[in-house]
Amino acid sequence: MLYFTAMSDDNTLYEDLLRIRRFEEAVLDNFPKGVFFGTTHTYLGQEANAVGVLDDIHSGDIVFSNHRGHGHFLAYGGDIRSLFAELMGKTTGVCGGRGGSQHLQWQNFYSNGVQGGIIPIATGMALAEKRKYSDAIVIAFMGDGTLGEGVVYEALNMASLWQAPILFVLENNRIAQTTPIEMAVAGDISARFKAFNIMVRELDSSDVKEILPVAAELIAEVRSLKSPRTLILNTYRFGPHSKGDDIRDKHEIDQLRVERDPILIHAHRLDSNHKEAIELKVEKYIQEAFNQALADPLPDASKALTGSINHQ
């Protein structure tokens, strides 16, 4: 089957990729200054995955993301200032500072920092949308290390049994925190999904224009056939797992930064005027958003903790 997709133009794609790149760089650069709470997991090197997968989704579609979710959030259309503000624990943050980096919710975007636990929830959301006869589908992101969690397989089983309209996107960056895939994942990844009768497509690319049409095709299938699909994206994490905790060989990473950088790969497609204009625009925008978030107020704990859920 062939699906028509209204793929974003090269300039837009470049801007989308670069927004994530510059955002994450700003996060890492500014962490030592003490402006953010907690920790972070940056998406450096994996930008083409989120941008490619989420380029063509409908407004009602649901995205469930994980601990490495800034890129997913921004590609979904999330606001840069409110993401900075969330990391800074500000009232203007995506969740008013309650969630922080790993716990975002905005429109139909959700993320949680517990490995694997989101997969049944995303599946349940897809089943609900199907029951409501809505057109919406779910896209759930997970990493290779998350394949170690048992609840993932419970969810895959039920997603297939009940034909949930969900696209599982497995971002295989070949490492989980410090554990290389060889030490954590036995056997074949795609076979895990196929065993549940979930069709799999696999790519080994950092080119947004290779990822995008395949994702769009899968999303269209999920939507029209009301059936789960998996997209395995072999990818590379350029940065540390969180901050300054990379134990990998630096030369290897430097080499990847040359060969597999989604920004460089895509930049060749732009003429230099456009490219520079976009770069200036993004840099300015990121800087402004950062400064605004920095100036935003911290919550007043005497007011912000009241109401809502049952305490005691």
Next chain:
Amino acid sequence: MPTVLYALNAALQNALASDERVVIMGEDILDPYGGAFKVTRGLSDSFPDRVITTPISEAGIVGIAAGMALRGLLPVVEIMFGDFITLIADQVINHAAKFRWMYNDQVRVPIVIRTPMGGRRGYGPTHSQTMEKFFIGVPGLRVLAPNTFSDPGDLLSKAIFEDNDPVLFIENKLLYLNTIHDSNRLSEFEFFEQTPEPNFYHHSKHNGTIADLSNNYAPTCMLSLRDAPPPVLTIAAYGYISEFAYQAALNLAYEYEVFTELVYPTQLSPCDMGAILSSTKRTGRLLVVEEGTHNLGWGAEVIAQTAENLGSRLLSARRIAALNLPIPASGPLEEAVLPGIEHIIQAAQKMV
């Protein structure tokens, strides 16, 4: 009056009939079997599309239910034995119960997780426990346990329709075949049923939070003997063991002239202290009875809060609970591990 089983089953039937958003999920719940304890009997015959039998995947089912709830459905999940709520802990604590607050009140997760709990059926160490102590105190989760002194079906309906947040609904297995007490027929007793006043917890500066219990629908029953001298001891209990406390109270009054007031909350968490405190203020003494293991449980919290509130007006307090052991299968061993009527009577006598 109907049995608890009948009342719960009817509540589920009515829920399915009255609202298309209700879906019921669990293991082996389809007819003709109708679930391990038959609470779901007849439901799938009437509503085949919305009664879903699931694989043996407790965590997965609860996750799926939470996802459905986030997207507008009203799922009710049955966990076949309460012992298995260990398997759903992450889905409840780190997901369903957390979402509303951590997402800045932008979402709601209206799920109800029902599960049969408790011993005295000889099912042995992994099918007889009282496990709710591991879930009470979880922020964002309401834990309810019906008894026969108020309507369990009504409580379940309210949990499904009037509560936007996750509920863990504990059904003691021995309650199922008991009939609900008709408050008019409890002729020897003064009987009050109250739902906590919304402003009761008002502002607990203590932990820096304000509890919004405006949506507190779970009743507490208070019973004291009619035309008797004023009670000198409050006995607080929940779930099936309320029956034991009731028998003990009669025995204490008629055999030993020890007059007690019984307080039976149906909401364990957030800890519903209203009636317990007001009763203990009158009696000065508090005996807490539960089927779970003795240490670090519901009773410990109830006594701690009472002590904090009453100070020296609390003359004495005690807990009756199971021994800190697994539940044995053999009848006499199981009986020796679990709290019984006799324990309540003895403790009460020592306290007054």
